[in-house]
Amino acid sequence: xxxxxxxxxxxxxxxxxxxxxxxxxxxxxxxxxxxxxxxxxxxxxxxxxxxxxxxxxxxxxxxxxxxxxxxxxxxxxxxxxxxxxxxxxxxxxxxxxxxxxxxxxxxxxxxxxxxxxxxxxxxxxxxxxxxxxxxxxxxxxxxxxxxxxxxxxxxxxxxxxxxxxxxxxxxxxxxxxxxxxxxxxxxxxxxxxxxxxxxxxxxxxxxxxxx
Amino acid sequence: xxxxxxxxxxxxxxxxxxxxxxxxxxxxxxxxxxxxxxxxxxxxxxxxxxxxxxxxxxxxxxxxxxxxxxxxxxxxxxxxxxxxxxxxxxxxxxxxxxxxxx
Numbered sequence: 001x002x003x004x005x006x007x008x009x010x011x012x013x014x015x016x017x018x019x020x021x022x023x024x025x026x027x028x029x030x031x032x033x034x035x036x037x038x039x040x041x042x043x044x045x046x047x048x049x050x051x052x053x054x055x056x057x058x059x060x061x062x063x064x065x066x067x068x069x070x071x072x073x074x075x076x077x078x079x080x081x082x083x084x085x086x087x088x089x090x091x092x093x094x095x096x097x098x099x100x101x102x103x104x105x106x107x108x109x110x111x112x113x114x115x116x117x118x119x120x121x122x123x124x125x126x127x128x129x130x131x132x133x134x135x136x137x138x139x140x141x142x143x144x145x146x147x148x149x150x151x152x153x154x155x156x157x158x159x160x161x162x163x164x165x166x167x168x169x170x171x172x173x174x175x176x177x178x179x180x181x182x183x184x185x186x187x188x189x190x191x192x193x194x195x196x197x198x199x200x201x202x203x204x205x206x207x208x209x210x211x
Numbered sequence: 212x213x214x215x216x217x218x219x220x221x222x223x224x225x226x227x228x229x230x231x232x233x234x235x236x237x238x239x240x241x242x243x244x245x246x247x248x249x250x251x252x253x254x255x256x257x258x259x260x261x262x263x264x265x266x267x268x269x270x271x272x273x274x275x276x277x278x279x280x281x282x283x284x285x286x287x288x289x290x291x292x293x294x295x296x297x298x299x300x301x302x303x304x305x306x307x308x309x310x311x312x313x
Contacts, residue, residue, distance in 0.1 A: 044245045052240040066240050073248045074255065147231050169232055201225060 025089040032080050044073050047090065050171060051097045057166040058101040059108075060155060068104055072096045087180055094173075094181040098163045105159070146204065153203045154196075161196040164189055 025046075031039035051072055056065035075096055083092060154165055160182060167173040167181060178189045 041245055041249075044248055048244050049237070049239055052244075053238055056238050062238070065238075066244075069240060069244075070248050070251055074251050077248075077252045078255070146228055147235065150228055150232065169229055172233070197225075204228070 026085060029080065029083060029085065029089050032077075033083070040077060043076070043089070047093055048073070050090075051093055054094065054097050054166060054171055055101045057154075057170050058098065058162060059105060060151075064104060064108075065101075068097070068100050071100055088177075091177060091180045094167065094171075094177075095183075098167075098181060102159045102163070149204060150200060153200050157196055157199060161192050161199075164192040165196040165200075168193055 025043070028039040028043050032043065048069065052065055052069045055068045055072075056062060059065050059068065072093065076093065083089070087095075154162060157165065163182060164178055167178045168175075173181070175186045175189050175193075179186045182189065182192075
């Protein structure tokens with residue numbers, strides 16, 4: 001009887017590209033735990049782009065993303081002694097990055113709500129500005145417009161769905177890796193992604209219909 | 212209303228969109244990211260003075276702690292109104308004055 005590859009294994013192709021990374025990371029983490037600055041530098045330079053992009057995808061602000069990405073690596077530096085290596089180093093980094101990004105997002109939304117209410121009550125005269133749209137007119141071509149629309153709707157997804165979608169479609173993590181980051185099961189990740197895609201496809205439906 | 216109004220987006224177009232998402236220009240942090248991280252770790256390490264617990268280094272907690280110590284010590288002279296006024300520093304600490312015998 002032929003062995004059937006489970007769906008989550010079939011979905012984990014991008015992991016194979018980074019197959020040797022965990023072992024190399026483990027060595028560097030061990031060096032960092034014994035105080036090696038050079039090891040810290042290698043780890044930061046290895047992961048800074050991935051962590052920055054993940055946070056940027058969740059926050060949509062380069063300044064905030066840079067700040068949160070820095071905080072993630074500072075936390076790594078300060079708490080690496082407690083890292084026991086039960087999960088991959090990259091999983092730990094993604095955990096720190098996504099939880100900090102979601103926390104920042106909640107704080108920003110609360111601040112925005114508070115500013116809205118105070119403006120309604122007339123406590124201050126600041127006008128509530130939406131984030132400026134620096135998109136080049138060419139970026140508003142149909143394809144790009146769809147992409148922008150998609151990103152707008154991704155930003156409105158509930159936190160765990162947004163994290164799962166970002167890790168899957170922007171970071172190309174496997175279902176198993178996402179499950180490890182979110183401290184959940186592979187089937188829960190499948191469910192999160194299913195619901196996220198369903199919501200997004202429902203919202204993106206009208207432009208598709210005209211094609 | 213027809214079913215077509217609620218049908219999901221065609222799979223190919225969805226896949227195209229996912230492809231666009233993956234192929235969009237890769238954002239990067241500004242140059243010298245490591246140096247900024249390192250400066251931040253150094254600043255945070257320097258800020259940690261060995262004798263004080265972390266919470267006490269926050270100004271609000273430090274002020275609150277100072278106020279609590281002052282209140283519990285009973286030496287709240289600094290918080291009272293100026294001497295000479297009603298309930299001033301002299302008046303509060305001493306027993307109420309008896310009326311003079313006639």
